[in-house]
Structures are given as structure tokens and as C-alpha cells.
Amino acid sequence: xxxxxxxxxxxxxxxxxxxxxxxxxxxxxxxxxxxxxxxxxxxxxxxxxxxxxxxxxxxxxxxxxxxxxxxxxxxxxxxxxxxxxxxxxxxxxxxxxxxxxxxxxxxxxxxxxxx
Amino acid sequence: xxxxxxxxxxxxxxxxxxxxxxxxxxxxxxxxxxxxxxxxxxxxxxxxxxxxxxxxxxxxxxxxxxxxxxxxxxxxxxxxxxxxxxxxxxxxxxxxxxxxxxxxxxxxxxxx
Numbered sequence: 001x002x003x004x005x006x007x008x009x010x011x012x013x014x015x016x017x018x019x020x021x022x023x024x025x026x027x028x029x030x031x032x033x034x035x036x037x038x039x040x041x042x043x044x045x046x047x048x049x050x051x052x053x054x055x056x057x058x059x060x061x062x063x064x065x066x067x068x069x070x071x072x073x074x075x076x077x078x079x080x081x082x083x084x085x086x087x088x089x090x091x092x093x094x095x096x097x098x099x100x101x102x103x104x105x106x107x108x109x110x111x112x113x114x115x
Numbered sequence: 116x117x118x119x120x121x122x123x124x125x126x127x128x129x130x131x132x133x134x135x136x137x138x139x140x141x142x143x144x145x146x147x148x149x150x151x152x153x154x155x156x157x158x159x160x161x162x163x164x165x166x167x168x169x170x171x172x173x174x175x176x177x178x179x180x181x182x183x184x185x186x187x188x189x190x191x192x193x194x195x196x197x198x199x200x201x202x203x204x205x206x207x208x209x210x211x212x213x214x215x216x217x218x219x220x221x222x223x224x225x226x227x
Contacts, residue, residue, distance in 0.1 A: 033215065035217075041219070042200075042202070042217055042218065042219045042220045043159070043202070043217040043220075044216075044217075045214065045215065045216050045217075048214060048215070056214065058214065058216070059216055090158050090159075092158070094215075103149060103161050103164060104149075104151070104159070104161070104204075104215065105161070106158025106159050106160070107158055108157070108158060109156070109157070109158055
């Protein structure tokens, strides 16, 4: 989607290796989110950010860390990847509170396979 | 945590109206209700948003009763291309409205 890009789009790695996924936005939106999606589980929130250096945990944060050192970038790190973290990861952004606060714009997704 | 409940799946035929209902008993006073559509291998995309009563745009209508504990997405005259997963989303009160958690979604299948 315009204004939000995820990298890498596809990655295959081995168990125990560190992995970092990057979400980059050009919309200057305040809020950024990382979700994972697995068959039969819908979208599950991993972590979210409500400003530079301000982050909080979501539903499934164990095994993941995040960082946001500047408005445009939100990094998701798997310190030691496991096979259970094989998934499609989506980044999303939203810009405001009040009307429009829940309107998320999603990236194209990053497909991660942990062997 | 705010929780949404939707039917797992629905089937319809082209040209019919489809109504998908979402229950959200813990919705907060300031929360808005938003619906998304997701096709395979793509991220969800915004369909419609509302706070109360009825909202209509070029693709759907959203009906919200006075108690706001549920909402209904209405898709008029569906086509094969409307086959997708539909999610409703409300803000999570414990996260200041920004801990946005999705339910399992509704798989809509449209046939000829």
C-alpha cells in the first residue's frame, strides 16, 4: 500500500537465528502495529507503538521485541527464531485519535519461514 | 481486552444482500467500529467505520444499535469478487483505544 512498506517480503531462516523485520512509513502517522497471521488464527497483535520510543505489548508478544527510534520506522525482532514463529507478519499504521483512530492501513506483509 | 465475536463463515450467491454481525460487549464509550476486508495473500483493507446508528458508503452499510454492543455490515448485491474474510475491529479500552485486536473474522464465500 502507498505510504507503508515492509522488508523483507520473504525470508527463510534457521531455528535460533535472529531476524529483524522492518516497517517503513511515509505518512508521518503516530501509531504503528505488528500483527502475525496464521491459518485459523486470524490477525494477532504482537506489539504496537504510540510514538517514538513508546511501545507496548499485544496479545502474543513472547519471543518478540520492537523498537521505534524514529517516526517512520518500526522494527520487529525475533531474538532467536523458532519454528512456531513461521507466519505472515503484517505492519499497520494509523494516524489519529477520535474518528479515524481505528482506520488501519496495512503493509503487504512479510512471509517468514523458520526451518 | 475488548473482544469481538463473528460467525466463522457464511455462504451467499451473486446478487444477494449479505449481512455479517459482530458482537462487541465491552466496547468503550469512545471506541469506533471498523470493518476490514482481506483477500488471500494481502493485508486487510478498510471498508467502513461508524460510531452509532447507520453509515453508508459506496460499497457497504454499517448498522449499529443504540447500545453499541453489536454491529452489522451489510453488503448489497454481492459478486464473486466479494469472496474474502471480513473483520470487525473495536478499540481496546485497556490500551487507551490503540491496542487494536482483531477477532477471528468471517469467511464469506459467494457462488454463482
